[in-house]
Amino acid sequence: MVILALQVSIFCIVFGFGLRTTLDDFRYLSQRPALLFLSLLAVLVIMPIVAVLLARTFGLHPAAEIALIALAISPVPPLLPKRESKAVGHHPYGLALMAVLAAVGIVTIPLSADILARVYGRPFTAAPAVVARIVLLMALVPLAAGMVVQALLPAAVERVERIVNLVAKILLPLGALVLLAGTWRMILEAMGGGTVIVMVMFVVIGLAVGDLFGRPVREHSVVLGLSTACRHPAIALSIAAANFPNEHFAGTILFYLIVNVIVGGLYLKLWQPAGESIVVA
Numbered sequence: 513m514v515i516l517a518l519q520v521s522i523f524c525i526v527f528g529f530g531l532r533t534t535l536d537d538f539r540y541l542s543q544r545p546a547l548l549f550l551s552l553l554a555v556l557v558i559m560p561i562v563a564v565l566l567a568r569t570f571g572l573h574p575a576a577e578i579a580l581i582a583l584a585i586s587p588v589p590p591l592l593p594k595r596e597s598k599a600v601g602h603h604p605y606g607l608a609l610m611a612v613l614a615a616v617g618i619v620t621i622p623l624s625a626d627i628l629a630r631v632y633g634r635p636f637t638a639a640p641a642v643v644a645r646i647v648l649l650m651a652l653v654p655l656a657a658g659m660v661v662q663a664l665l666p667a668a669v670e671r672v673e674r675i676v677n678l679v680a681k682i683l684l685p686l687g688a689l690v691l692l693a694g695t696w697r698m699i700l701e702a703m704g705g706g707t708v709i710v711m712v713m714f715v716v717i718g719l720a721v722g723d724l725f726g727r728p729v730r731e732h733s734v735v736l737g738l739s740t741a742c743r744h745p746a747i748a749l750s751i752a753a754a755n756f757p758n759e760h761f762a763g764t765i766l767f768y769l770i771v772n773v774i775v776g777g778l779y780l781k782l783w784q785p786a787g788e789s790i791v792v793a
Contacts, residue, residue: 518683524676527658529607529658530659530660530661531659533607534662536604538608550736554736555722558740560628562718573704573707576702578752578756578759579761582747582752583745585628585748586743586751587613588614589613589739613739621638622637643750695762695766699767702763707764717741718737718741719779723737725740748765
């Protein structure tokens, strides 16, 4: 029930973004091929390399190492919620990047898993059907559904948006609190053996790489910084569990999410000029 509540809340959030999304938003990124290339390079290439280097440098416990690698090749950001912060992100770029990463992730995630299997010399696969199902249900379908409602029923957009936002605001924090209450022991157990410093470094490096690659446009830096540091926990968990069913990964992946929220929040605080706010998709 908790997982279902979280899935419904994320669906509603993405659907809500779709209600305010137009085709022009997607053209924004397609008209900037250099930005598109740097975005994909940061998210899909550099971060998996960073994860491998961190895992080998710090000698992580096998379960933590596998979780980190699985996170690194799961690039579809679960919806970054609307935050008030000290930075200004570009809304069309954030939406377009989310959609592009979701679409290409169906291909790149299994491909990355195959490459890593060769690097590590042991089986490591990602079922395309599983990846596609998560990506479609949590990103592409709700976004497209929101856009369809906006196009066919423009007069109803505000009323529908209020309803889906209310559902998301109730279910997301409630589901997250119940999930943390039921898994805090697993999270504590996952924090040993260098996992804390590695996860912090992974997120910090992701923010730094995305921020750098998004320059000189400040609004691009914020969106790409958050997107590069953010990974999809459901995809990562499914990959890790399918390849190593006797290991436990949930604690490590949940700990990563906690680190991402805290470090990402600090990053946004550093960016925000007085009196401004941000909405990043």
